[in-house]
Amino acid sequence: MLWMSTPPGHIDVSIEHKRADPARSDGRGDHPNTCPTCGSHYRDEELADTLRVCPQCGHHFPVRAPERIAQLADPGTFDEEDAELRSADPLEFFDLKPYVERLAEAELRTDLGDAILTGRAAIDGHACRIAAMDFSFMGGSMGSVVGERFARACERSADEGGVVVSVAASGGARMQEGILALMQLPKTVAAVGDLQDAGGTLLSVLAHPTTGGVTASFASLGDVILAEPGALTSFAGPRVVAQTTREKLPDDFGLAESNYRFGHVDAVVVRSELRSTLARLLRLFGGAR
DSSP states (O other): OOEESSOOOOOOOOOOOOSOOTTOTTOTTSSTTBOTTTOOBOOHHHHHHTTSBOTTTOOBOOOOHHHHHHHHSOTTOOEEOSTTOEEOOTTOOBSSSBHHHHHHHHHHHHSOSSSEEEEEEEETTEEEEEEEEOTTTGGGOBOHHHHHHHHHHHHHHHHHTOEEEEEEEEOOBOGGGHHHHHTHHHHHHHHHHHHHHTTOEEEEEEEEEEEHHHHTTGGGOOSEEEEOTTOBEESSOHHHHHHHHTOOOOTTTTBHHHHHHTTSSSEEOOHHHHHHHHHHHHHHHOOOO
16 A cells, blocks of 8 residues: 555755755855855745745745645635545665654644645635645655655545645655655656546646656646745756756756746746745636536
């Protein structure tokens, strides 16, 4: 069984951060509320008021899945689905500690069952389903539960001819689940195909970072693909690509702006305009009934 309905839960998947080095000598980036671009410091409530965007330089801080849903969905409309699903450990994976122990630690630390939240919601009165990933849960890695929750959201929306709004933030497939995690790539691709064949729509939002297997599957298949400014959205990080190709890459390799220039995304949207942009797209494509 790839997933189960009772809890066990991590290894943080590190991906190359295009942002400033948190260990840089000037001390910037030592605190999560310190802007890694300009070094400005903020209290939690100050960042919450600006949707976690630096008002000085426009740097977009990471957003947890519950906060992302609160930013996008109409108040009180989000109804989580499949919250009971938890990853099993069929490979009995063990590195420095058992996988089930890492899963339990991640759940306690994040108060999430896995790296994605899915459920019904409304954006500016337009019904939809939201599937928001959370990088703080094992680097947003896609294991069997992430794939299953996303696939179920697509299946339900396909039955209704509705819209799925996905917000990706992931380091890729979850290594602790091996081939079972890689199986989620074709599984989610097929789910998107069935959704679109049934007259439904996928609106894909790429947040920083969206890499690996998530980029290689559902995140790149939206009928409309949006990206936040400065988001790294590539299969492999620039350092890996440079080492593999032995070539010097452009400074903006893999960033949202570069992907927009080459036609890989349809628009780069600042966070303050993301909700209104999605609402406009929902009016065009029609919400779930």
